[in-house]
Amino acid sequence: MQEKSLKCVVWDLDDTLWSGTLVEGDDVQLMPGIEDIIKTLDSYGVLQSIASKNNYDDAIEKLNKFGIAEYFLFPQVSWNPKSSAIGVIRDKLNISLDTFLFIDDQPYEQNEVSAQHPDIECLSAAAYVDLLAHSRIRNIQVTDDSKQRRLRYMENALRQNDEQEFVGTPEDFLATLDMVFTISVAKPEDLIRAEELTERTNQLNSTGITYDRDELAFFMSSPDHLLLVCDLTDRYGSYGKIGLALVETKNQIDTIKLLLMSCRTAARGVGSSLLIYLMKRAKERGHGLRANFRRTQRNRQMLATYQFANFKEISRDDENNILFECDLSTIQDYARYIKLIIDV
Amino acid sequence: MGHKKFDREALRQFIVKNMNVFDDEVVLLDDTNLFTSGFVNSIFAMRLLNYLETEYELEIPDEFISLTHFSSIYAMHELINNLQQVELT
Numbered sequence: 001m002q003e004k005s006l007k008c009v010v011w012d013l014d015d016t017l018w019s020g021t022l023v024e025g026d027d028v029q030l031m032p033g034i035e036d037i038i039k040t041l042d043s044y045g046v047l048q049s050i051a052s053k054n055n056y057d058d059a060i061e062k063l064n065k066f067g068i069a070e071y072f073l074f075p076q077v078s079w080n081p082k083s084s085a086i087g088v089i090r091d092k093l094n095i096s097l098d099t100f101l102f103i104d105d106q107p108y109e110q111n112e113v114s115a116q117h118p119d120i121e122c123l124s125a126a127a128y129v130d131l132l133a134h135s136r137i138r139n140i141q142v143t144d145d146s147k148q149r150r151l152r153y154m155e156n157a158l159r160q161n162d163e164q165e166f167v168g169t170p171e172d173f174l175a176t177l178d179m180v181f182t183i184s185v186a187k188p189e190d191l192i193r194a195e196e197l198t199e200r201t202n203q204l205n206s207t208g209i210t211y212d213r214d215e216l217a218f219f220m221s222s223p224d225h226l227l228l229v230c231d232l233t234d235r236y237g238s239y240g241k242i243g244l245a246l247v248e249t250k251n252q253i254d255t256i257k258l259l260l261m262s263c264r265t266a267a268r269g270v271g272s273s274l275l276i277y278l279m280k281r282a283k284e285r286g287h288g289l290r291a292n293f294r295r296t297q298r299n300r301q302m303l304a305t306y307q308f309a310n311f312k313e314i315s316r317d318d319e320n321n322i323l324f325e326c327d328l329s330t331i332q333d334y335a336r337y338i339k340l341i342i343d344v
Numbered sequence: 345m346g347h348k349k350f351d352r353e354a355l356r357q358f359i360v361k362n363m364n365v366f367d368d369e370v371v372l373l374d375d376t377n378l379f380t381s382g383f384v385n386s387i388f389a390m391r392l393l394n395y396l397e398t399e400y401e402l403e404i405p406d407e408f409i410s411l412t413h414f415s416s417i418y419a420m421h422e423l424i425n426n427l428q429q430v431e432l433t
Contacts, residue, residue, distance in 0.1 A: 269387040308386035
């Protein structure tokens with residue numbers, strides 16, 4: 001099996017990102033060539049952060065002086081254990097720990113992180129020179145979407161900040177976002193991103209089955225299949241292509257082979273909107289509606305999306321592959337705070 | 345050790361506070377169906393699920409995740425009671 005591509009690199013500062021120890025008053029200098037590596041990783045869509053034991057303000061000021069502060073999301077600079085710093089970063093980014101890489105010159109820190117988070121890969125500081133040749137970085141598929149990834153996280157941090165300060169119901173807040181959700185038939189230029197979505201999406205994913213672009217190209221042109229992609233924008237910016245549905249039609253029955261939504265959109269209600277669209281579509285055509293589902297450790301939210309939309313289990317095989325069916329007698333309305341554009 | 349007793353009033357407050365439909369004029373009774381109103385969608389159902397799991401420190405098994413079990417205060421009370429019973433036995 002292919003190695004899981006890295007999504008996040010967490011850097012130590014002293015004697016890792018720069019030479020010298022900041023609190024000891026050293027005139028610290030960036031490691032040779034490291035700025036290019038950081039920028040290249042950024043252009044690949046690899047997120048980067050910091051776990052450093054230092055004074056926060058001093059460290060950030062130094063990063064600003066070097067002109068690279070903007071490349072690090074949610075930098076954790078404190079005297080807390082680095083394992084908890086990484087825990088915070090993980091929670092903020094909402095990506096799984098087995099896609100993290102931690103770089104630190106101290107074996108003690110690497111061991112402390114490994115002990116708490118065994119899924120994280122740790123590297124010693126000197127290894128940074130070969131970082132771009134790392135197998136889990138070389139296997140990254142760079143898409144238009146990946147180049148925007150850091151920006152999207154920054155927009156999202158703004159959203160979350162405003163959401164925390166918002167007074168009113170969660171629905172009132174969603175209504176302030178001016179969300180526009182577009183469902184369209186996949187085009188050839190969508191296929192790389194579609195492949196990436198099947199690989200990267202875990203939580204809001206109905207089966208976890210990945211498809212490569214050749215398979216997706218087949219479904220795109222197959223008369224028995226419908227391949228949909230979705231994108232979402234709001235007043236803070238674009239979330240990009242964030243959702244996908246693959247539907248097979250046979251004998252007047254539509255079967256949703258795969259339904260997924262990027263975790264960027266969690267709690268926005270767009271997963272339900274896509275599902276409601278597929279329900280209405282089947283009903284209009286007088287088709288039945290079924291869905292394949294495979295329960296994984298992480299896709300409980302997708303299970304709930306189906307079951308709260310009245311999908312019921314009609315069979316289950318030895319490998320826990322579930323077949324859902326929905327009688328389409330009651331279909332919920334689309335969320336009122338989302339403007340829907342259907343381009344099929 | 346006993347389980348936390350179900351608090352219908354706390355749940356009622358949570359629903360009123362988190363939902364636009366139930367303003368001051370509408371009385372939310374124990375058996376008012378939250379979903380036939382058409383105003384409550386599955387996101388809100390997710391929120392109710394999270395609320396109940398946090399409040400009563402349990403995990404609602406997959407097979408109980410359906411609108412019927414979350415359709416009213418009464419239905420949720422039943423659900424939690426049943427799950428707490430199972431935990432005891």
